[in-house]
Amino acid sequence: MMATGTMRSLSAAHCKLFNPLRLNAVSCRCLSSNGPGMPPCDFVPGKYESLPYEHVVEVRKKNLSSAISTYYKKPLLLHQGHMQWLFDHEGRRYLDFFGGIVTVSVGHCHPKVTEAAKKQLSRLWHTTNIYLHSPLYEYAEKLTSRLPGKLKVLYLTNSGSEANDLALYMARLYTGNYDIISLRSGYHGASPYALGVTALSAYKPGVANGLGCLTTMCPDVFRGIWGGSHCRDSPVQTTRTCSCSPDSCEAKDRYIEQLKETLETSAAKRIAGFIAEPIMGVGGVIQYPKGFLKAAYELIRERGGLCIADEVQTGFGRTGSHYWGFQTHEVMPDIVTMAKGIGNGFPMAAVVTTEEIDSFFARTLHFNTFGGNPMACTIGSAVLDVIEEDGLQDNCMTIGNHLLMELSKLRNKFEIVGDVRGKGLMIGVEMVTDKKTRRPLPADELNMIWEYCKDYGVLFGKGGLYNNTFRIKPPMCIRKEDADFAVAVLEAALNTYLKRDA
Template identity: 80%
Template sequence: MRRSLIGGCHKHFKPHHLRAVSCRFLSNNEQPRMPPCDFIPEKYESLPYERVMDIRNKNLSIALSTYYKKPILLHQGHMQWVFDHEGRRYLDLIGGIVTVSVGHCHPKVTEAAKKQMSRLWHTTNIYLHSPIHEYAEKLTSRLPGKLKVLYMTNSGSEANDLAMFMARLYTGNFDLISLRSGYHGASPYTLGVTSHSAYKPGVANGFGCHSTMCPDVFRGIWGGSHCRDSPVQTTRTCSCSPGSCDAKDRYIEQFKETLDTSAAKKLAGFIAEPIMGVGGAIQYPKGFLKEAYQLIRARGGICIADEVQTGFGRTGSHFWGFQTHDVTPDIVTMAKGIGNGFPMAAVVTTEEISNSFAQALHFNTFGGNPMAATVGSAVLDAIDEGDLQNNCKLVGTYLLLEMAKLRDKFENIGDVRGKGLMIGIEMVTDKETRQPLPTQEMNLIWEDCKDNGVLLGKGGLYNNTFRIKPPMCITKEDVDFAVAVFQNAVNKYLETKSR
């Protein structure tokens, strides 16, 4: 592990915070100590906090919600850390909603962007420029088989929108299948395959899209302690016999029923995340996605892997999430971590599918601009040089196992799941009923973690899953600190509840 690229900082809330202390060694009254960091943020000299809030309330859409009762005014970032306007340091365990892959302001990516900015900011792809061609070759070399043709876009929603369009053009069919609880974007097209009512505006969108039962082995009807590809399994009793998965077979039957009752005999395609992101890091039974792909292809459809959150080594064992399911999709969409926070996305497909898209003129003004291609290329280099995929495997597994110890200790931690640094912690009222922990109670834990220097995401259909998807450069010391903070927050919540 290269300490130059995977490391910490120097200042925190108090100067004596010099080392990490594992939750395993904390007494009830002992406060976790944040790992050291040798980065000192610049002094904040911009708009006062009150002025920022006033502008937000008056001039930005009310639809732009903020985290926390008192929103954080972020000023600067460095690798796995972010700093607010008062200089307080936070361990960022949600990475700009799974977007900061190699680290905030990673030096290699930042330097590449600066050099390209001084040379050529923008030109459309009607002209040749070397960055997009260098990047196309570098990115597609990491994909298997015939997945060699690249289309660059600007966001995950746009990439999925384009993939859906391609599927319909290529097959000549219209119906698309997705999984309930999945999220694929909020554009009018992608809302059809997004299965969260919170994102549905109540107007017509996404015609020809059908959802099928989410194969969730924790909250779903079937599943148990041998069903998923994770270092941590559910605590539910498993009905699987050796060499088979009963839950997988039952969810596949539901999948077949959806195809037989809700969709046309011929399909355009199927879109799924290898591990659900917004849905709460839900993992499917082993073998489910492989059989689902076979069923879709038997009906003339193609398979789309939404790698917006799982791609670029985050799962640890593989560079792409779909590889953990032993499948090869026909189209792969990617965004978020592809640019480490720079607005870019991509669709990769086969030459055959790509050729069908040439029926009409396709043009994207900003897709594949010199800045995006340069940043994307530097991100790939940073992943390799920092050995970040392996770091996801080692540190992610450690984090999962440490959180599993807390699950076994606390009645309100229902499930710990995930792979690599794609992790979900589902909170419940009790393990027997698996009733979701109410939002107000979730927020007590969430806010307390923030107050003690750890930023978590939230998600899941019932918004009761803490999402942990940090920059891929975090260390075991960071994990010890985060787990200790989380343990203290749960303890404090339980004490408050018992009063």
């Protein structure tokens, strides 16, 4: 792992490289002076000189679809980003602990990634893969070398939804079967195929979509029917009593029985596949009992199905101990999908599979105009280099463990902090009305705490079936002082929330 001092020096170097507007710079400040002290940042953003805030809001209401939602009562107008920091139009600085929805992997405007993009932009913006261009082949070789076993055949797309659509299509073509199984509370995208395996009602349009998709019980050891204090692959376990013997997990066995029942009652005798995230993202950072995914894969393969690992949020070292989330479960998927952090914010995604499965896919014509374009491949290649050169996987493990343990102290201190869970820098904090009933804290109540956190200078995500979980997935370059600041801000926000009526 890169030493903290080195990270500081690297940050200072980034500031010098990416501050061409220093003479016109505005001061960086937090929205509220009542919160914890924000860690220093040498970077000074350029002065905002674009559309006035009021005009932006007016255009949004008039010209953008109302289906596009924003965060916060007064949405942020963001102007500039630097590593783990974001700056709004008035120069206020925020610690980004959601990473553009788990998409900014190596840091906002990382100098190496930005420089690679500039060079490619001046050379060749776009050509489709009907022609040869070296960035595609350099990237394909580099990415597949980071995947184990026979996972060596790559198809590039533009988004995670599109990648999951394609993975389901591949599974059906290869097996000749139709039924796909997914986990309740899981999210895999909002495009036609992906909507079928997404099992959160908020995303369901109420019209036909994703036919042939079935769901099974979510193996949630905190809120689910079964769970104990030794179930998760995490430094922080639930406070539920565990009565399992040393070599068994009752929760895992019970949830597998639910999957068996789904297969025996709702699915055809031969199925196409099973898709699951190694750790649920939008569903609330849910971790399954240890051994669940391994046993689930065995059941699916007995029915002729393929196993798909959705690594859109867990991939590229974010879980810390491994480069891919599925490796933490000791499984080997047949197809892997990835997006978000793959391009550090640039729109790109990928499906990786075996030669055998791809040979069936190749029997039909499938074409993607932008998939694998020179810009995407150049940026993706730079991201892979930075993850290795900056020691970001190790950083996820070290800072993630520290962050989890510090957040667990808030769980011990506050009755409304029901659960802290996760691995590496993929963390969830689930809020409840009380620990005994585990009743979800109403979403509007959580939103109050979330707004306070923003006012104190930290941007958290939120999610879960009841929208009562803070999703903590920052850029992988964060430092210990950033983690400590985020915890202090959450604690201050909780105190403010609890004292609001006093």
